[in-house]
Amino acid sequence: MKVLYFGSLRDMVGVSEEDIDLPEGLSDLHSLIVWMRSRNDDFAAAFESLVFLRAAIDQEHAPFEASIIGAREIAFFPPVTGG
Amino acid sequence: MIRVQTDNFDISSEIATLTAGRKDIGALVTFTGLVRDLNDGDRVSTLELEHYPGMTEKELTRIEAEAHARWALRASLIIHRVGRLEPGDNIVLVITASAHREDAFKAAEFLMDYLKTRAPFWKRESDGATEKWVDARDSDDLAAKRWDD
Numbered sequence: 001m002k003v004l005y006f007g008s009l010r011d012m013v014g015v016s017e018e019d020i021d022l023p024e025g026l027s028d029l030h031s032l033i034v035w036m037r038s039r040n041d042d043f044a045a046a047f048e049s050l051v052f053l054r055a056a057i058d059q060e061h062a063p064f065e066a067s068i069i070g071a072r073e074i075a076f077f078p079p080v081t082g083g
Numbered sequence: 084m085i086r087v088q089t090d091n092f093d094i095s096s097e098i099a100t101l102t103a104g105r106k107d108i109g110a111l112v113t114f115t116g117l118v119r120d121l122n123d124g125d126r127v128s129t130l131e132l133e134h135y136p137g138m139t140e141k142e143l144t145r146i147e148a149e150a151h152a153r154w155a156l157r158a159s160l161i162i163h164r165v166g167r168l169e170p171g172d173n174i175v176l177v178i179t180a181s182a183h184r185e186d187a188f189k190a191a192e193f194l195m196d197y198l199k200t201r202a203p204f205w206k207r208e209s210d211g212a213t214e215k216w217v218d219a220r221d222s223d224d225l226a227a228k229r230w231d232d
Binding site: 059061080 | 174198
């Protein structure tokens with residue numbers, strides 16, 4: 001699965017894009033976030049708080065309870081600041 | 084119509100293109116957002132706009148379609164710039180056109196409120212020495228929520 005990171009979150013994890021073979025049993029964004037925290041200290045810090053975390057599944061905003069089964073592309077980022 | 088680009092835009096020529104040959108437009112509203120040299124008390128010398136290519140275009144298209152579903156728009160245009168900008172530069176242009184002014188006014192406000200809270204852009208500002216990511220504003224969330232009913 002392709003995973004993308006943007007904005008300050010990307011700076012924290014130190015990578016903008018990666019292909020990940022997800023471990024068995026991850027079914028929704030929330031379980032993916034919990035797994036992200038276990039990867040290393042940078043990911044643990046970046047994914048620690050849900051307050052400033054947003055996500056998209058296949059380029060559409062998604063709540064943390066959304067299913068990731070069958071998703072091709074998942075993105076994590078802080079609240080947007082365009083306009 | 085939506086566009087994401089690094090280049091500046093010319094409001095007059097965008098209006099001319101949007102309204103060419105049209106006789107059914109009685110009201111046209113434009114909103115332009117520009118880079119300020121002061122943000123939350125900090126001096127801004129450059130602003131870097133990052134986005135999520137692919138999702139940005141889809142999200143702007145969704146937001147525009149939502150505006151057309153809510154108001155009787157005859158035409159619309161959203162242009163958002165990305166890349167390195169300086170104070171005084173244009174960032175965003177919204178044009179809405181309708182038969183009567185109320186639809187164009189309301190839709191333009193709606194488009195900006197939704198764009199600010201949903202379109203995947205992130206600003207990083209520099210004062211010439213240090214860079215920092217711009218925080219999202221609660222006031223933008225509140226402005227977008229008023230369209231929820």
